[in-house]
Amino acid sequence: MSSTVYPSAIVCEGVELGEGCMIGTHVYIGKYSVIGAGTRIQHGAFLPNRTQVGERCFIGPLAVMTDDKWPRVDNHRYRAEPPILEDDCNIGAGAVLLPGVRIGHHATVGAGAVVTSDVAPHAVVVGCPAREMELV
Numbered sequence: 001m002s003s004t005v006y007p008s009a010i011v012c013e014g015v016e017l018g019e020g021c022m023i024g025t026h027v028y029i030g031k032y033s034v035i036g037a038g039t040r041i042q043h044g045a046f047l048p049n050r051t052q053v054g055e056r057c058f059i060g061p062l063a064v065m066t067d068d069k070w071p072r073v074d075n076h077r078y079r080a081e082p083p084i085l086e087d088d089c090n091i092g093a094g095a096v097l098l099p100g101v102r103i104g105h106h107a108t109v110g111a112g113a114v115v116t117s118d119v120a121p122h123a124v125v126v127g128c129p130a131r132e133m134e135l136v
Contacts, residue, residue, distance in 0.1 A: 001019050001020045002019070002020075003017045003018070003019065003020060003021035003022065003023065004021070004022050004023065005017075005023040006022075006023060006024050006025045006027075007025055008025050008026045009023045009024065009025060009026065009027040009028075009029075010027070010028045010029065011023065011027075011029045012028075012029060012030050012031040012032075012033075012049070013031055013032075014031050014032040014033075015029050015030075015031070015032065015033050015034075015035065016033070016034045016035065017035050018035060018036045018037030018038065018039065018055060019037045019038070020037055020038045021035055021036075021037065021038065021039050021040070021041070022039075022040045022041070023035075023041050024040075024041055024042045024043040024044070024045070024061070025043050025044075026043055026044045027041050027042075027043070027044065027045050027046075027047075028045075028046045028047065029041070029047045029051070030047055030048045030049035030050065030051060030082075031049045031050070032049060032050050033047055033048075033049065033050060033051040033052070033053070033082075034051075034052050034053065035053045036053055036054045036055035036056070036057065036087065037055045037056070038055055038056040039053055039054075039055065039056060039057045039058070039059070040057075040058050040059070041053075041059040042058075042059060042060050042061040042062075042063075042093070043061040043062070044061055044062040045059050045060070045061065045062065045063045045064070045065075046063070046064045046065060047059075047065050047082075048065055048066060048067040048068075048080070048082045049067065049080060049082065050067075050080060050082050051065055051067075051082040051083060051084075051085075052082070052084045052085065053085045054085055054086045054087035054088065054089065054105065055087045055088070056087060056088050057085050057087070057088065057089050057090070057091070058089075058090045058091065059085075059091045060090075060091055060092045060093035060094070060095065060111065061093045061094070062093060062094045063091045063092070063093065063094065063095045063096075063097070064094075064095075064096045064097070065082060065083045065096075065097045066083075066096070066097065066098055066099050067080045067081050067082040067083075067099050067100075068080070068081075068099060069081065069098075069099045069100075081099040081100035082099070082100075083097040083098075083099070083100065083101045083102070083103065083115075084101075084102045084103070085102075085103045086102070086103060086104050086105040086107075086121070087105045087106075088105050088106045089103045089104065089105060089106065089107045089108070089109075089119075090107075090108045090109065091103070091109045092108070092109055092110045092111035092112065092113065093111045093112070094111055094112045095109045095110070095111060095112060095113045095114075095115065096113070096114045096115065097109070097115045098114070098115060098116050101115050101116070101117060101118055101119070102118045102119070103115070103118075103119045104118070104119055104120050104121030104122065104123065105121045105122075106121055106122045107119045107120065107121060107122060107123045107124070107125070108123075108124045108125070109125055109126075109130065110124065110125065110126035110127070110130070110133075112128070113125055113126050113127055113128065113130040114127075114128040114129050114130055115129075115130045116129045116130065117129075119132075120132070
């Protein structure tokens with residue numbers, strides 16, 4: 001089974017795509033990122049260089065991941081810290097993941113959430129900043 005990359009997606013050099021991935025239109029996947037098998041990345045998502053995404057993850061449209069804690073022109077403090085997504089996690093539309101966060105396996109990030117710290121496995125987080133929802 002091969003992966004599908006839709007028109008206008010940018011998959012940079014050194015990216016490893018697992019089997020059966022779907023990369024939507026206008027997605028950007030930075031250099032040397034690793035995308036696990038069966039992952040779906042929807043329209044307009046942005047993944048910086050060296051992002052690690054587990055298997056069977058869902059990344060919603062226009063989700064943005066960042067890797068720079070001090071974004072500036074000519075930033076001498078820059079140290080790439082891309083997010084890490086463990087297996088089977090879900091990232092909602094328009095969510096923003098800040099540098100270095102880890103999204104635990106089977107976790108869900110709600111649409112529009114801004115994730116500033118790690119998300120525990122199986123947790124559901126929403127809001128700005130993202131906070132864990134108590135499921136009833």
